[in-house]
Amino acid sequence: xxxxxxxxxxxxxxxxxxxxxxxxxxxxxxxxxxxxxxxxxxxxxxxxxxxxxxxxxxxxxxxxxxxxxxxxxxxxxxxxxxxxxxxxxxxxxxxxxxxxxxxxxxxxxxxxxxxxxxxxxxxxxxxxxxxxxxxxxxxxxxxxxxxxxxxxxxxxxxxxxxxxxxxxxxxxxxxxxxxxxxxxxxxxxxxxxxxxxxxxxxxxxxxxxxxxxxxxxxxxxxxxxxxxxxxxxxxxxxxxxxxxxxxxxxxxxxxxxxxxxxxxxxxxxxxxxxxxxxxxxxxxxxxxxxxxxx
Amino acid sequence: xxxxxxxxxxxxxxxxxxxxxxxxxxxxxxxxxxxxxxxxxxxxxxxxxxxxxxxxxxxxxxxxxxxxxxxxxxxxxxxxxxxxxxxxxxxxxxxxxxxxxxxxxxxxxxxxxxxxxxxxxxxxxxxxxxxxxxxxxxxxxxxxxxxxxxxxxxxxxxxxxxxxxxxxxxxxxxxxxxxxxxxxxxxxxxxxxxxxxxxxxxxxxxxxxxxxxxxxxxxxxxxxxxxxxxxxxxxxxxxxxxxxxxxxxxxxxx
Numbered sequence: 042x043x044x045x046x047x048x049x050x051x052x053x054x055x056x057x058x059x060x061x062x063x064x065x066x067x068x069x070x071x072x073x074x075x076x077x078x079x080x081x082x083x084x085x086x087x088x089x090x091x092x093x094x095x096x097x098x099x100x101x102x103x104x105x106x107x108x109x110x111x112x113x114x115x116x117x118x119x120x121x122x123x124x125x126x127x128x129x130x131x132x133x134x135x136x137x138x139x140x141x142x143x144x145x146x147x148x149x150x151x152x153x154x155x156x157x158x159x160x161x162x163x164x165x166x167x168x169x170x171x172x173x174x175x176x177x178x179x180x181x182x183x184x185x186x187x188x189x190x191x192x193x194x195x196x197x198x199x200x201x202x203x204x205x206x207x208x209x210x211x212x213x214x215x216x217x218x219x220x221x222x223x224x225x226x227x228x229x230x231x232x233x234x235x236x237x238x239x240x241x242x243x244x245x246x247x248x249x250x251x252x253x254x255x256x257x258x259x260x261x262x263x264x265x266x267x268x269x270x271x272x273x274x275x276x277x278x279x280x281x282x283x284x285x286x287x288x289x290x291x292x293x294x295x296x297x298x299x300x301x302x303x304x305x306x307x308x309x310x311x312x313x314x315x316x317x318x319x320x321x322x323x324x325x326x327x328x329x330x331x332x333x334x335x
Numbered sequence: 336x337x338x339x340x341x342x343x344x345x346x347x348x349x350x351x352x353x354x355x356x357x358x359x360x361x362x363x364x365x366x367x368x369x370x371x372x373x374x375x376x377x378x379x380x381x382x383x384x385x386x387x388x389x390x391x392x393x394x395x396x397x398x399x400x401x402x403x404x405x406x407x408x409x410x411x412x413x414x415x416x417x418x419x420x421x422x423x424x425x426x427x428x429x430x431x432x433x434x435x436x437x438x439x440x441x442x443x444x445x446x447x448x449x450x451x452x453x454x455x456x457x458x459x460x461x462x463x464x465x466x467x468x469x470x471x472x473x474x475x476x477x478x479x480x481x482x483x484x485x486x487x488x489x490x491x492x493x494x495x496x497x498x499x500x501x502x503x504x505x506x507x508x509x510x511x512x513x514x515x516x517x518x519x520x521x522x523x524x525x526x527x528x529x530x531x532x533x534x535x536x537x538x539x540x541x542x543x544x545x546x547x548x549x550x551x552x553x554x555x556x557x558x559x560x561x562x563x564x565x566x567x568x569x570x571x572x573x574x575x576x577x578x579x580x581x582x583x584x585x586x587x588x589x
Contacts, residue, residue, distance in 0.1 A: 101467040108461060109404035111468040173465065174582040175374075181589060182377030269463045270385045270548045270588030273395040285461060285469050 069239060071327035076203065079194040080322055086187040087299070089179055092169035094296060095162075096176035102162035104293055108284035117290055122149040122160035131158040188261065207241065208250055214243040232313050234330045252302055256295055263292040382586040386516065394522055395547045398459040398471055403530060407462070407470040409537035410551045412509065415501035420557070423500075428541040433525075435482060437562035438492035443485060447527065447541050453477040456524050464551035465587065474545050475528030480519040482561070488515075492563035496570060497544055500557035503577055511555035512567055512575040512585075513546055522547045525558065550587045552578045 072080075103116035110116070118137050125132045133149020135142045146152060151164035159165060170176025198204045213219060223242045226233070233242060241249070265271045266278040266288035282288035310318045321327035414420075423431055428447050435443035459473040483495070495518045499509035517523055524545050527534050534540045539556025546553050553576075567573065572580035579585045 097467065101464075103468075105468075108398070108402065109468075109470045111404075111406070111408045111464075111470055113406055113408075114404075172582065174578075174584065177465065177584065178374040178377060181381055182374055185377055185380050267463070267467075268385075268589035269395060269461070269550060270389060273393050273548050274388045274391075276396045279396060285463060289467060 066331060067329045068326050069329055070325050071321045072325045073201070073203070074325070075193065075197040075201075077322055077325060079190050079197070082186070082190045083194075086183050086190060087303070089169055089183045090187060091296060091300065092167060093176045093180040093183065096168035096170045097173070097180060098293065099162045099168060100173050100176075104290040105286040106283070106290060107286055108279070110286035110289075118293075120144070120148045120162035122162075131160065184261075184264065191257065191261075208246055208253075210243050210246045211240070214246070219243065230312060232330075238329050248302070252299070256299055256302070259295045260292065260299065263288040263295065267292070378584055378586065381589055385586070385588045389516075389548065392520055395460055398461070400459065400473070402471050403459060403473060404470040407472045407530075407538070408468070409535075410462075410464060410554065410556070412501040412503075412556065413537045415499075415557055417500075417502060420500050424536060424540070431541050431559075433542060433558070434560040435486045435563075436560070437496070437564050438489040439483075439563050440487035440489060441485070443482070450477055450525070450542070451527060454481055456521070457528075458522055458524070458545070458547070460522070460545070460547050462551065462554070465583075466551075473528075473530050474524060474526040476524035476526035476542075476545065478521060479523045479525055479544070479561075480521070482525065483518060483563070486563070488563055491565045494564050494567055494575070496562040496564055496567075496575075497555040497558045498560035498562065499555050500559050507571070507577065509555060509557070509577045510571060511544065511553055511577070512564075512570075513544075513549070513553065517546050517548065520546075520548065548588055550589075552576070552583065553587050 101112075102121065103110070103112070103119040105111075105114055106117050116136065118135075120133070120135045122131060122133050124130070131145070131150040132143060133145040133147065133151070135144040135148050147164075148162060150158050150160055153159055153165070161168075168176070170179050198208075214223075220243050223244055227242070227244055232238070262278060263282055265275070266282050267285055272278050272285075278288070279285065282291055317328050431447050433443070433445045433447075433450060435445075454477065455475055456478050457473060457475040459471065461469050461471050463469045479495070492515070494512045494514050496512045497510060499511075501509045503509050513523070522545070525542050526539075526545050527542055529535060529538055534543060539558070542558045543556040544554050544558060564570070567575035567585075571577065574580045575585045576583070
């Protein structure tokens, strides 16, 4: 294991120089309780929001631009299940702009465990809510939970300095050289050690800031734009997104970006030490690997 | 309600290709859990929050003639079954009477011509279906608040129920209900005109509800009777509407 090897090397180095082992593994308190609690509530909210959202999409699997949009209006994106006119086999067809893609098995038509074809834009296993009524109930309940949880997190972040201390890039991190070196390290999957591991690198900081302050608010606001009651009191939402159908499209695209973020986030955790990172998000304690001494 | 059209279409298509289990896989995970109270709490939160936001009774955005969508898919029933409706339709609704009764001091029975003599409001608004699509149309009709003023609501009246001519399942006619907060909103109208013409059969002729701050299925079509009540649990299966009786939200402002 790289970890024990490194320790061995560092201890040897330290012994060779005759110092009091400065390269010992250090445990820091990385995540405060509110960050950890809101993180895991957020995991639950976003999972159920995504699944019920996919069900809502399945009920009318087409996206439009502007104020109106319905079957017959050219769709910006659509996912259909149909029978191939020649072979009479079920096919899933995804259309984006003017292009059509055969997505049988993934989108439009999927197969259950018994190998039977099922029609539906997104496969049933990925959705939540047996019908539209229940999917709406789940989506709106979890939206409330998400908003309250998010508000707690934002208040906490503002008043305890979490944003300033942990997420705002430090002056030295904003130097072009530093940014380039962070990107280069990232491309080579080099993980930071020692002092550098005590803070997020600049790519992490930019990504988290974009998700927290751009992507998630976009999700909330574009979702609210679909409510005829909310837009009665806040008609500017129509102008912000370019209409109810544009808002629905943006809601869908932003959800996709969010799903990609979560995917990358999880992969990064896998690559950077699942046990250490999971422990830090559960107990708050995070082990810093010693500085490379070579 | 295009629920019917779309869902039936989906199920038929599904069954044809498939032989389908339409049960979503993950719904089994929480089948045994008492989630209903939690979901009801979510509904209650939305209603309370919206009532707070809408306390000043703002109007929904109104559009111009140029914004009207080229088409407007009819929600749900496109033509009620039965000889009764067919005869009404054939005579251009000459024999149609709208009844207003229940918890009112003066019961009303009005012909379509009499309704058209009442003060009218014309509005171009966006129709939002819970399935996700929307269309824009122009509606002309009498503000519901005006009719209720004529009928003089009794103080115990809390909800307005709309009884409709379209029979959904054997013996069950479409019905809907709203409370007085929405009933007296200036844009809540009983429409008899659409896009400058008479209300088409597909859109609920001779009279339909426009309750602009709520989505598709609340906008009942083919209305024949308006009843003021103090509670909803004596009607249908007790949830305040045909779709509400089948699990849909009574408050549908979102």
